[in-house]
Amino acid sequence: MKADIELELQLKNRKEKGGYRYLKKSDNRMIDFSSNDYLGLAKIKEIHNHSVNFIDNGAAGSRLLSGNKNYHEELEAYLADFFKADSALLFNSGYVANLGVLSSVPQKGDTVLMDELSHVCIKEGVRLGRAKYFNFKHNDIKDLEIKIQKADGNVFIVVESVYSMDGDQAPLRDIVEIAEKYEAAVIVDEAHSTALYGKAGFGLSCDLGLENKIFARIYTFGKAAGAHGAAVCGSRTLKEYLINYSRQFIYTTALPFHSVNTIKNGLKYRRDNPELWEDLKLKIQLFQSQLSQNVTSLDSSHPIQGIISEDAKSTVEFADYLNQSGFDIRPILSPTVPKGKERVRICLHAFNSEEEITNLCQHINQYFQ
Known part of the structure; x- marks a missing residue:
């Protein structure tokens, strides 16, 4: 052909x-x-145990149809407590979670400023939305401030806590300070800090005590947590908004019980070790x-x-x-x-x-x- x-x-x-x-x-x-x-953790058998009573092999639907189970809501409550947030919403992967937040939250007339080395899922999520978007130089606070001074509407600053190719950290304290100065919202992808940083493995934002100053945090469980899936942590309003407007959440079959169980077991194991x-x-x-x-x-x-x-x-x-x-x-x-x-x-x-x-x-x- x-x-x-x-x-x-x-x-x-x-x-x-x-x-x-x-x-x-x-x-x-x-x-x-x-x-x-x-x-x-992906290789530790006691995390991936099947000793619990059988529930199902699959959720058999999206959360808004037949797929919302007790085990989803129980894990979300656990994650909200673990990551020191008002609420948590499960997604099927970190890639999908970033698409879900960034394609639906920033609106037409808003501006998204993202670090130039942001993961492709961040860039694609922003492109799926209706807001204007610009890169700022990697970890460059001066360039970020120059860009934010020219931004329109509500401003969202998007960074990774740890960058997947360079392994370096975002200057989160400085970013939060700039955001507060200009009344911008910060979104942090915690993919490569989840289950590592902090006494219990709750990521870099919590380790720095910045959790209450960050609008949304995306935690990925397919890396150091040794499982699969992701969660968006933030306010209850953010969770309700994503349930109503995030296509990546609305139209996706929910995670099965085994994945949900493994996430909780993995985080508990990290906390205890x-x-x-x-x-x-x-x-x-x-x-x-x-x-x-x-x-x-x-x-x-x-x-x-x-x-x-x-x-x-x-x-x-x-x-x-x-x-x-x-x-x-x-x-x-x-x-x-x-x-x-x-x-x-x-x-x-x-x-x-x-x-x-x-x-x-x-x-x-x-x-x-």
Whole structure:
């Protein structure tokens, strides 16, 4: 078909540029330095237990039809308490939650200001809405203030608490201060801080004591919490609004019981085992201390680490070298990251041994000698 021919040409072009993507199954013989399972909770059997009485295999409908169950409302009450919010509303993933909030809350005549390195789901959510939107320079408070002074209507500032490709934190205190000065609303995607930061794993906003100054917080459970799904935390008014106006909530089949149960079990396990995060922080320090000075690495105190390469081709070659050495690591290429900032993304985990981390660093150092 003609359509297939056009698609084949586009794929050929991507292959020639070195940015071709393909599905790759994880090899159990390789050491995991790739997954977002930072604390290893996805592999703990007692979290994913089936010892509870059978309820259902699926919610069998959207929440507004037949799919609203007691277990959804019980978990939302638990999440609101856990994340220090007035309310919580479940979504099927962090990607969908961001689409749901950003496509429905900002209105025509409003302005959305988002960090230029925001995840694609943030950008797509804003584009689905009717508000005007602009990027501000990454973590640049001065540029944010310049943009906010030119903004119209209600202003929404959208950031990630921890950025998924660089592993650096947003300056949330400064952002909240700017927002209060100009009466703007702050929306924070907590995907890569959920279940990590804070004594109980309640994320960076709560760890900084800013939860009451942030309009909406999006928590994702498919990473450090070791489960699946997401929740939007904020006021009761925000929850009721999303139930009425978020298409991504209204028209989606609700999460099944097993997913809901696993979310609660995962967060409870993290709360009861704070040593997992404390141990992981020591392993992050070990990794950074073992790299030689001629290795260009990210400045990150998060499990997300990375080695910057010159271009897509050299990044793929470096990743292949590490794969052949027994490390499950993936290259990150443009357009996921800007051209010239392609990198091998390395995720450290609580279950990675000191020997494995040291061995990885030795291979990295040898490659760049």
